[in-house]
Amino acid sequence: MKFKEIVASALLAAGAGISANALAEDGVKISGFIDLNLERLSTPQSSTSRISSGGLNASRLEFSGSEDLGDGNQAFFVHQMQFQADTGVGPTPRETYVGLKGAWGALSLGRQNTPSYWIAAYADPSWSADYSLVSNMQFFYAPYRENNSILYQTPVIGGFKGRFMATAGQEDTTKNGRVVSTGVEYRNAGLYVGLVSDQKYIKNIYSSNIESSRDNYLSLTYRFASVEPTFIYHTYNGYYAYPPYVGFQTKGWDVQVGARWNIDAINNAYISYVHKKDAYNVKLSDADGLLIGYGYRLSKRTNLYANYGRINIKNATAVAYPLTFNSSGAAPDKGVQLGIRHAF
Numbered sequence: 001m002k003f004k005e006i007v008a009s010a011l012l013a014a015g016a017g018i019s020a021n022a023l024a025e026d027g028v029k030i031s032g033f034i035d036l037n038l039e040r041l042s043t044p045q046s047s048t049s050r051i052s053s054g055g056l057n058a059s060r061l062e063f064s065g066s067e068d069l070g071d072g073n074q075a076f077f078v079h080q081m082q083f084q085a086d087t088g089v090g091p092t093p094r095e096t097y098v099g100l101k102g103a104w105g106a107l108s109l110g111r112q113n114t115p116s117y118w119i120a121a122y123a124d125p126s127w128s129a130d131y132s133l134v135s136n137m138q139f140f141y142a143p144y145r146e147n148n149s150i151l152y153q154t155p156v157i158g159g160f161k162g163r164f165m166a167t168a169g170q171e172d173t174t175k176n177g178r179v180v181s182t183g184v185e186y187r188n189a190g191l192y193v194g195l196v197s198d199q200k201y202i203k204n205i206y207s208s209n210i211e212s213s214r215d216n217y218l219s220l221t222y223r224f225a226s227v228e229p230t231f232i233y234h235t236y237n238g239y240y241a242y243p244p245y246v247g248f249q250t251k252g253w254d255v256q257v258g259a260r261w262n263i264d265a266i267n268n269a270y271i272s273y274v275h276k277k278d279a280y281n282v283k284l285s286d287a288d289g290l291l292i293g294y295g296y297r298l299s300k301r302t303n304l305y306a307n308y309g310r311i312n313i314k315n316a317t318a319v320a321y322p323l324t325f326n327s328s329g330a331a332p333d334k335g336v337q338l339g340i341r342h343a344f
Contacts, residue, residue, distance in 0.1 A: 028063065032343070035058070035341040036053055046330075052086060059082065105155050113144070114143045122221065123231060131291050133291050146165070161185050163185075174203070205241055214236070214237050251278075269293065270293045289310070304339070307337040310323065
């Protein structure tokens, strides 16, 4: 072997050793989910059977880690890449942020879930599964995960914790895409209460005007032994858009009632019902949704599951609530999944 090849090999080996030691010392972790299911989806016109990715969790790869800075402070980061496990297509961005935390709370920057996601999703019996009625009917057009954000979380004081987020939006010298989200939550034994308000600014797709919308959520859960009833009340008012295709002014409210049931260490089940009432019933429709799910734990990291969901739309509007966003063509209003999820 030539001298330069020997040197190069030695440097690579040394670099690999240094990298491995650095990963171990700083606590960098690689984790994620592979989630696949056999699925039957239906629209009012047709039905289809397929293999689909992400019934309980979106299939994704996550890099995360932290470093002890002393005096009780830490630096931390998360980088998630979502992909379609049935085809290998991806990755697409999920959350990516870096921050500092200590006794004073936590401050992070990047692409992050909004405070409303954490507060409303906690009271989602399905924990934001693919057929989640909270995600697909209540959030729908509302802020959920935002780019260019700064998030501060307070320490827990007397069971209370605050979450405050502001985003820079599209960074185009206007307020386009900016979000301000303020939330507070309370935990005490089996009781959870969350209250959050989001304001979002977005450019009107038919003009250069900057419009705004306001979404408010109240979440409640209470654990009775192995059963945990859940409740979410949501109001919305303002301009909502998916540029460049759809934009409209509306307001209304919706409510979710449901329950999680940890039957035993192996079996669990959940049920979720959402009723949505739109003030105009023109761009968005009044609707009712039902989701029933069952899970069977094969091991600490592997689960089998079954989900059944349907959404009944009262008015045939151009914008329909989808049972799943993981589909093309007409929005499905009924579906069933039989799947397996493996965490690593």
